[in-house]
Amino acid sequence: MIRCKRVYEPIDAADGERVLVDRLWPRGCKKERLALSTWLKEVAPSDTLRKGFCHDPALFDEFRLLYRGELAAHPEHWQGLLAMAERGTLTLLFAAREERLNNARVLAEFLEEELERRGPSSSPVCYAD
Numbered sequence: 001m002i003r004c005k006r007v008y009e010p011i012d013a014a015d016g017e018r019v020l021v022d023r024l025w026p027r028g029c030k031k032e033r034l035a036l037s038t039w040l041k042e043v044a045p046s047d048t049l050r051k052g053f054c055h056d057p058a059l060f061d062e063f064r065l066l067y068r069g070e071l072a073a074h075p076e077h078w079q080g081l082l083a084m085a086e087r088g089t090l091t092l093l094f095a096a097r098e099e100r101l102n103n104a105r106v107l108a109e110f111l112e113e114e115l116e117r118r119g120p121s122s123s124p125v126c127y128a129d
Contacts, residue, residue: 002111003091004104011035016089019081021104023050026095034093037084043077045103046070060101067106081111082118 005015007026017037020026023044026034044050045067053063071078084090090111094104 001089002085002108003089004099004102004108005091005093006099007034007093007095014089015091017084017087018091018093019084020093021107022093022095023047024095029095036093040077040081042074043071043081043107050103055096055098055101057098057101064106067103068110071107071110078107078111078114081107082114085111085115 001016003015007020007029011018011034018035020034020036020039021043023041025039045053045063049063049066049070053059081090081092092104092108094102096102096104
């Protein structure tokens with residue numbers, strides 16, 4: 001399961017793996033307080049994309065499309081997140097005030113689609129004579 005949560009919300013035992021997915025460190029947060037599994041700056045939107053979006057809801061659809069393009073071009077940045085999600089709960093942490101229109105939500109949606117695309121692993125059947 002993949003969840004999204006603001007870094008300013010209390011830590012919960014149900015969070016599982018806690019991964020910060022923002023390019024910038026959140027204001028006013030000490031590293032110890034966040035109880036992170038890791039911080040993946042490289043999975044966050046590029047600086048150009050982040051600055052262009054500037055958390056403007058009117059620009060979110062375009063931001064979403066462009067960010068998904070960045071993610072598709074760099075699977076090495078998010079492959080480890082799939083492994084974490086397959087093992088248990090993965091909580092993507094973000095600092096944005098907007099809880100619905102942000103990069104963590106786009107990333108979670110992207111990762112969920114990748115997990116569905118993978119499906120359960122199986123070995124191909126061999127029908128050789």
